[in-house]
Structure formats: structure tokens, C-alpha cells
Amino acid sequence: MFGPNHQQSQHMMMNGAQGHQRYMQMGLANKFQQPNSQHQHAQKQHHPHPQQQNHVGGHGGMGHQHTFSSGTMSNVTPHFTPSNLHSGTPTNNPIGLSETISEHWQQQLQLAAEARAASSNPHRHCRKEGVSRVSKGLVEASPEHSPRGLQDEDRNRATTNGKIRRQDWDAMDLSGQGLRALSPSLFCDYVFLGKLFIDNNRLTRLDPSLGQLRSLTHLDVSNNQLRDLPEEIGMLVNLKSLLLFHNNIRSFPNEIGYLHKLEMLGIEGNPVAEDLREEISRRGSKALVTQLRENMAAGDAPNERDWHILDEASSPDTLSVLSYNILCDKYATTSQYGYTPPQVLSWSYRKDILLDEIRGLNADIVCLQEVDQERYNEFFRRELAHQDYRGVFSPRARAKTMADKEAKFVDGCATFYKSRKYILLEKHVIDFANTAINRPDMKGEHDVFNRVMPRDHIAVVTFFENRATGSRLIVVNVHIYWDPAYEDVKLVQVAIMMDQVSKLAERWAKYAPCADKTAFRHADVDGEPSVVGGEESQDEPAPSQEYSSGTQLPLLVCGDFNSAAGTGVYDLITQGNVSGGHADLANHSYGNFTRDGMSHPFNLKSAYSDELSFTNYTPTFSGVIDYIWYSSNALQVRGVLGDVDLDYLSKVPGFPNHYFPSDHLALKAEFGVKSARKEIKAVEAKFGGSNERRG
Numbered sequence: 001m002f003g004p005n006h007q008q009s010q011h012m013m014m015n016g017a018q019g020h021q022r023y024m025q026m027g028l029a030n031k032f033q034q035p036n037s038q039h040q041h042a043q044k045q046h047h048p049h050p051q052q053q054n055h056v057g058g059h060g061g062m063g064h065q066h067t068f069s070s071g072t073m074s075n076v077t078p079h080f081t082p083s084n085l086h087s088g089t090p091t092n093n094p095i096g097l098s099e100t101i102s103e104h105w106q107q108q109l110q111l112a113a114e115a116r117a118a119s120s121n122p123h124r125h126c127r128k129e130g131v132s133r134v135s136k137g138l139v140e141a142s143p144e145h146s147p148r149g150l151q152d153e154d155r156n157r158a159t160t161n162g163k164i165r166r167q168d169w170d171a172m173d174l175s176g177q178g179l180r181a182l183s184p185s186l187f188c189d190y191v192f193l194g195k196l197f198i199d200n201n202r203l204t205r206l207d208p209s210l211g212q213l214r215s216l217t218h219l220d221v222s223n224n225q226l227r228d229l230p231e232e233i234g235m236l237v238n239l240k241s242l243l244l245f246h247n248n249i250r251s252f253p254n255e256i257g258y259l260h261k262l263e264m265l266g267i268e269g270n271p272v273a274e275d276l277r278e279e280i281s282r283r284g285s286k287a288l289v290t291q292l293r294e295n296m297a298a299g300d301a302p303n304e305r306d307w308h309i310l311d312e313a314s315s316p317d318t319l320s321v322l323s324y325n326i327l328c329d330k331y332a333t334t335s336q337y338g339y340t341p342p343q344v345l346s347w348s349y350r351k352d353i354l355l356d357e358i359r360g361l362n363a364d365i366v367c368l369q370e371v372d373q374e375r376y377n378e379f380f381r382r383e384l385a386h387q388d389y390r391g392v393f394s395p396r397a398r399a400k401t402m403a404d405k406e407a408k409f410v411d412g413c414a415t416f417y418k419s420r421k422y423i424l425l426e427k428h429v430i431d432f433a434n435t436a437i438n439r440p441d442m443k444g445e446h447d448v449f450n451r452v453m454p455r456d457h458i459a460v461v462t463f464f465e466n467r468a469t470g471s472r473l474i475v476v477n478v479h480i481y482w483d484p485a486y487e488d489v490k491l492v493q494v495a496i497m498m499d500q501v502s503k504l505a506e507r508w509a510k511y512a513p514c515a516d517k518t519a520f521r522h523a524d525v526d527g528e529p530s531v532v533g534g535e536e537s538q539d540e541p542a543p544s545q546e547y548s549s550g551t552q553l554p555l556l557v558c559g560d561f562n563s564a565a566g567t568g569v570y571d572l573i574t575q576g577n578v579s580g581g582h583a584d585l586a587n588h589s590y591g592n593f594t595r596d597g598m599s600h601p602f603n604l605k606s607a608y609s610d611e612l613s614f615t616n617y618t619p620t621f622s623g624v625i626d627y628i629w630y631s632s633n634a635l636q637v638r639g640v641l642g643d644v645d646l647d648y649l650s651k652v653p654g655f656p657n658h659y660f661p662s663d664h665l666a667l668k669a670e671f672g673v674k675s676a677r678k679e680i681k682a683v684e685a686k687f688g689g690s691n692e693r694r695g
Contacts, residue, residue: 104280104281107264108280109268116246119223121200123175123176125173125175126197173197176200184209187211187213190213192215193215196216198221199221199243200222203226204227205226205227206226206229211230211234213236214237214238217239217261219243220241222245224246225247226244227247227249228253230253234255234256235258237259237260237619237654239259239262240263245267248271249272254292256289256292257292257293257296259289261338262285276288302648306642307641308641308642309638310638311636315636316469318671318672319364321628324665324666325560325663326662328372329375330372330411331370332346333345340654344658345656351661354662358666359387361641361666364417364421364422365416367477368380368415369413369477369478371393373410380414384416388420389417390424391414392414392460393414393460394413394460396412396456397431397457398410398456399412412458413460413478413559415477417462428462428463428504429459433452433454441592447589451588457479459479461475461476462477463504465544469673470545471554473553473555473556474501474504475556476497476555476557476559479559480493480563482562487569487586490568491567491569491585495593498600499600501602505555509552513546551631551633553634556629557628558627558628561625568583573604576599576601576602578599580596603632604630604632615627617649617660618663619653628669637669640670641667
């Protein structure tokens, strides 16, 4: 996957007062306050003591809210009350124990006192901070400026592609303005904000659209009249400081557990349960967030993904394919997915959800990425055999140099197929690095040895024949390198893959017919019979179809390409060629690829012509990087699996979670095999249209 994305921004404050010329000169109180708000209290509340917390309050217009209150913890001792604090200084032991006040609670008291003391100073943060440095230009990631360790080389989450947008300020100060409500436009139009100060106002709620400010690291809503927090607070996974001093908050939504980077949760001055105060006092804010995350319930399940029918005409020869990056167990760590409860990341939890999903989708061909050898042999191969699946697996190239006890944890690609429907004629593994260094035109190229060779990704190519119809099919299952600083490597990997597939297709087009298909019914490819349980079909198999060239063979290319539309990888696959001067190659040299360009002879299209909203979903990235490509001259799309319920995502910062066992989505498409004598007009997927079906 890609590395984390960071937006280029500065720490300039924005306020409504006169000052430096780069300050936003506008009446922010008028711009963001909603007149005649219906969410005001009948009378103004007074809070005698400040608070500190990393949350935003909100209710109304929301569904069921899960909260964390005193019932969640046990074995607690009495905590101190507001009477223990005078002028911001504790007068006695607030915990009621013999030991001194903890460092965690001392910090709470200090920040709470500062917030109360400054309650009469509007724009106090802006005045305190002053004008910070101004951006001097774009910053572009490069491998030289972004050192990475070995684990980063293996896998990382995706991030956005392209240049980083310039942003000269990322902080907004609306403190002390007497605001009673905030317009949702504040949260929708300023999604780049890193700091937001809305303390010392009269806010009684915050709109759930607050969850759109996913770049926030600091949120201060102290000295307001908030009574609770919206569940969408959990979307702000980058928060490090959440100050809620001097409000009227009694409990927290469980979604606070998503805030794995949170260092300061200010709660002093709120009527929160004693056990919450005790936890923060003894162990700090992080401990409370961790406990909330570990105790987080699954919540309401999302709606099932829709099945979109694109062609209802009957076809004598159909096939379905599933492509799924399942998230290898060794990559499913709390350091990578800190927002996910640890028990949900465990293989013991995820494996059954993955298996149920694969079985439920029931595709003829299943292409899985990030499957390690142990899980393939001990789990997937054994379990899927009950549904008549047989498999072909290859780990990444490094496994060849390892002892068996280490090699079994190396991930790779696994392709499964229904053995009653298909005969496996041949299989082939493409080792990108090994192929590159052995190409005569790339010998001596430093970029090949320094950039391509260290990345040991592979593609598994399988060649099938349909037992009943005699039609043949090539399936490519691939996982491409993740790092956006190596767009050239991705392009070279795909160019090598397509070059090798083209050669295989030409050879397989001349593959001899199967004279006696019954000989394949118990073929021993993986050491097991090809038919597992049940009765074999009594239909007379059709003769093998003949093909005059490799491009006539139906072709499916499935996998995690770690590349969005507009990249060299996408252009090469969809357009059939890219020039040697493509921007993704930069100034690197790759033999004939950079001298003559790259091309392939197939007419490939994405099964999702109107792409999904995303195929990879994390707090740092949401986009389409997984694909099912098909040869449009030989196959016709009949249906595809649609988007995830977008309403469900409004409170889910990223996958994996209780219902989605990987950070990637499963893709499924159904095809009809075109007759050489009849061309079928293509139909494109348009999500949300009248052809939508539940499935």
C-alpha cells in the first residue's frame, strides 16, 4: 500500500479581529453562527469550573448513540469534586488517597485553570500564537526524503496521488465570540483545518458534520454548554488534543475509542462519572481511549451491498470472478490500524468473516491477495474445498530464500476455481524483479537494481477450460507495489506483467484440445481430487474451443494495483500503451520501456466502468486502487457488486472493523462469454440507476 498522506499546510490562525494582513478579515461570528438556532437552552448555564477534553458535543437528528459511562468500569474509589479546586489550584488530594496528585491529573488541572482564566479573552489562541510561518511552495515526496524501514517496504496504507495542495493556514480561532450555534458549512468547507478553537462560546451542540474535519489534531470546545458528543467525533482519528473544559458532559460515545492518537482528553469541570475521572487520573487519557476501543461494541450492521444487473439477457456461457485483498495477518497490527479494536484485528476474528464473505459471494473464480502460505494451506484451501474450490498459490519471491518456518508467513496471491466447472490447463508465476534483471535491454540499468529488484511482488496466471462449453479463459491475479514515491516501479511491474501475459496468451491460443475431459476430473494438481463431494455433472462436455490468436482468448486481470485513475498503470492497462516519457517514469531508465514506450495488445476495460466510491478505506485514504479488468472483445459484463452503504460510513473512520475484515473491499463481477459469431453491445455500470438490484 501507499504511505501516509500529509497535507502541506501552515499554522496560521484565522480570526475575526484586525491584525496581520494574512489573517482572514471577516465577521466570522456572523459567517458561522446560525441565527434563531433551535438548539439553545432556555436560560444560560453557568459552569463554575473549567474542563479539558478532546470531544465535540452534539445530539438531535442522530440515531442511537452508544455511550461510555460509570457502568463500564468497576473497582473504583471516590474522586474529588469541584470543591477541591480553588482558582485552578487543588486544595487537597483530589483522589481521596494517601498518594500525591498524579502527573496526569496535574496536567488536567493546569489546562483547566488556563481555560477558565482566559474565558473573557476573544481570539485568545490567535493572539497567543501570533502569525506563523507562511508556506514557501509545494513539497513533493521522494524516496531520498522519506526513509522507510523493511516493514514499510512490505505494506502500508494508501494515500492520495499527485501534488500536495498548497494551504497557507490550517488553524481557526472562533473563541470568545458568544456563538450559540455553528453552521455545518464550517465543517464542510474547511476540511483542511488542523486546529479549531471554539471555546468560550454558548454552544449547546455541534453538528454531526464535525466528522468531516478529519485533519484536526487539536479541538478546543471548553467553556460552552455542551451536554453530549456526537458519535461522529470518532471520525477525527488524528486528534491529539481534545479539550472539553467547563461544559456539562456526563458521558462519552464509544466512538472516542477510535481516537488512537489522542494524548490529552480534558474532562475537568464536567459532571462525568467518577470512574472516568479515576481512569484518567491514574493512567492518563490514552488509557481511557484504549479501554473504550477495546470495549467497543460492533454496533448496527451496514446494509448489504447491492448487486447491479447490467445485462438481463440469457447467455449460454457465463462466469463470475471475485477479487479481494484480505489483509495479511502479519500486517494487521495496531501500529498500522490503531483505530481498530485489537480483538477485531486478530486472525481468529477476521478469518471467519472472510470465509463467510467468500462463500456467500460464491464466485466461479476467486482471486485473493495478501494470503500467506500458512493460511492458504491450513485454512483457505481446506475450508473452501467444501464448496468445490481448488487453488493455485504462490508467495512473493523472497520465500525462496527463507527457511520453511519463515517462508510460511510470506504473503502472495491465491487463485481458487470451481473444479466442477473448470479444468486447470496451466499455471504460471511472473516474478517481476527476476524478469526485469534478466531482460537483455535492462542489464546494467541502475534503476532496475536499485528500485525494481528490491520489490519482490508477483502475479499468478492461470489458464482454464470450461468443462461444459469448451471456452477457455486466462486469469491474472496480481498485487502491485504500494509506495507513491515509486510510481515508476509500479508501471514497470505492470508493463512486465502485460508483456508476459501477451506471450503466454499467444502460446495458449495454440493449446491442444482436451481429447478426453474425464481424464481431468481427478487431476492431481494440488494433491487432492478435483471433485470434492457431491455428484459429478452428467452433462456431456463440449469440445474445446479454438482460438486463432492470444487476443481472442477471454482475459481477466484482477488484483490490488495500488494505482488510481490517471496514473501510468491505469493508462497502460486501459489505453494499451504509454510513452517512455510518461511522468510516472520521471528520469529513471528502464531499457526499452523508456526508449520505446510500453504496450499490450488486449482491449481491457474495468468491470466497474462507473467506479465504486472506494475499494480501500482508511483514515488517510479512501479511493479506488483495486480492479477487475476484462477483455471487452471476448467478455460482456452482466453484473457487479456495488458500493458500501455510505450512511454507515459517516461514523466509521476506516476499515477493518467488526463487519469489514480488511481495509479493502471485495470486488465481484459476472460476465458472459461472447460468441465469435455475434457481437454483444457493451453495457456500462451506472450506480444508483434503475438497474439496481439487491443481491
